[in-house]
Amino acid sequence: ARGRPVDQELLEELEEALIMADVGVNATSLIMARITEVIKKQRPQDSSKVQDILKDELVNLLTIPAHPLDPSSAKPFVIMVTGVNGVGKTTTIAKLANYWKNQNFSPLLVAADTFRAAAIDQLVLWGERIRVPVIKQQPGADPSAVVYDALEAAISRKHDLVIVDTAGRMHTRVNLMEELKKINRVISKKLPGAPHETLLVIDATTGQNALSQARLFKEAVGISGLVVTKLDGTAKGGTVIALCHELGVPIRFIGVGEGLDDIEPFDPVAFVEALLG
Amino acid sequence: MFENLTARFEKVFRFLKGQGKLTEANIKEALREVRLALLEADVNYRVVKDFVSRIQERAVGQEVMSSLTPGQQVIKIVHEELIKLLGEKAEPLSLKGPSPVTVLLVGLQGSGKTTTAAKLALKLKKDGRHPCLVPADVYRPAAIEQLRVLAGQVGVPCYEPGQGESPESIVKAALNYAGSQRCDTLIVDTAGRLHIDRDLMEELRRLKQILSPEEILLVVDAMTGQDAVNVAEAFHKELSITGVILTKLDGDARGGAALSVRAVTGCPIKFVGVGEKLDALEIFHPDRMSSRILGM
């Protein structure tokens, strides 16, 4: 697009690209209004300048001031992982445990999804693969009880890091969200200040519903970070732009595959380049 | 959260009350609202474009121009066209042919294939058939165990793969297993995969060749955004799918993916998943879906 004039057609194309990347109608109008203003001021002659203006704007929206996610800041550092069904919570937990294990942390995993068929086996298999212990009970057990046991174990065995796998749940299911709040309460009662990080996992293929997910999970348990999974496909995950902006929550990691190493710390510039590319 | 289309239309047509006359300009305004509503519901950009131009053709015609309630009239047209696009009426599974009849479930990671396989088994069992579940996902940790547990809950047999058995070998063996278990229907669960993963798409082609399935159902998450068209197009091109199952409609997603998938494949949406429980599978109703997409 280099060398093209800066005209209405160019702006319409950018708008289309944003919508097709799941940025959403409202966020797209907001972004287009902002870059139109910058264009008025700077009067760029070249379309590639306009691309840069848009990139800067998107990177801005994705750069959220926040505490870094640093597992050495507490011991044990407790992370609760939440999200709707099938987004990649359990796989992400295996990747994260492996990532931090490679940095010499000693993680403990908690199988608090006692509901979905073979969810416990899935986490246990990952645990065996990365040689990280998993605390579990029988299918159908009270997830809060599993978490309580796990925290006792983590304290007595001096683990640095505890990662809690929760069952996927629709954010609209009141009783299931109550269950999540209960897990949260049990954690903070046992370990004041914990959980130190509550991650919401968002599937990059998700459209505008991600906003509703984030609002309701945040309302229930206070989300402190996002993980965007499945960015190895053709979906761009643009919905997180509105989401970060609205909720003021940073993206911590992205998932780019099903393997253990397919996780990367979030890089807004790379994300925006992939989104527009 | 989403502004109801009726409310939006009221705004567009409000000033008409004094004037009582409809112009092409305010029809255009109304169509802009339709476009926004569809995009907010995650209908694909290109699908929306085609759809709105089709509506436009009808809307500038006599039926709206001469109507006393143009807003209602345009909404009626939008509804009708949406229902037409979504497929008019529910379509059942096709289970003709010699036993065992095979249903192959395919789709992206985490879309709900394994759960849906068990839901279908329960449904067919209730219909008096004798289904059997086949776990052909050898990649995801505990995927086979997941299907086995669900088969136990439904009370249907589940083929037991050997250590390290390949998906191809599993489905071949399952054809014989069906006979030994007196099963008339095989429901085959496959691993989630990306539509751009050439090796794994090739694997599905081989499974199709071995099984000659009567139904190849693409399982799509109702929360999917703009990418739904890419996914559906690629799976359809590779496998010629026969239908779609839309899962996770129990949340508050507007489900525009239904429209996108239907528009690019032309294949019917046969069922919708409305919960994690095994009886949470319903026949697809185009009229309900149309209202849902429009947020009304």
Ligand SMILES: Nc1nc2c(ncn2[C@@H]2O[C@H](COP(=O)(O)OP(=O)(O)OP(=O)(O)O)[C@@H](O)[C@H]2O)c(=O)[nH]1
């Ligand atoms: N392509 C791709 N697949 C992923 C990624 N992360 C997870 N998956 C796959 O997505 C599917 C679902 O992953 P899970 O980790 O089981 O998801 P979950 O959120 O724990 O699911 P529930 O516990 O059932 O709610 C699996 O097939 C994973 O292999 C990713 O980054 N890319």
Ligand SMILES: Nc1nc2c(ncn2[C@@H]2O[C@H](COP(=O)(O)OP(=O)(O)OP(=O)(O)O)[C@@H](O)[C@H]2O)c(=O)[nH]1
């Ligand atoms: N709320 C809700 N959850 C569903 C529905 N269908 C499936 N799920 C859940 O979605 C998650 C993923 O379902 P699976 O059946 O494991 O998905 P899959 O496509 O087999 O996943 P992979 O094998 O990893 O590709 C699980 O938590 C299911 O319980 C549905 O209709 N509604």
Ligand SMILES: [K+]
């Ligand atoms: K999904």
Ligand SMILES: [Mg+2]
């Ligand atoms: Mg899980």
Ligand SMILES: [Mg+2]
């Ligand atoms: Mg599965």
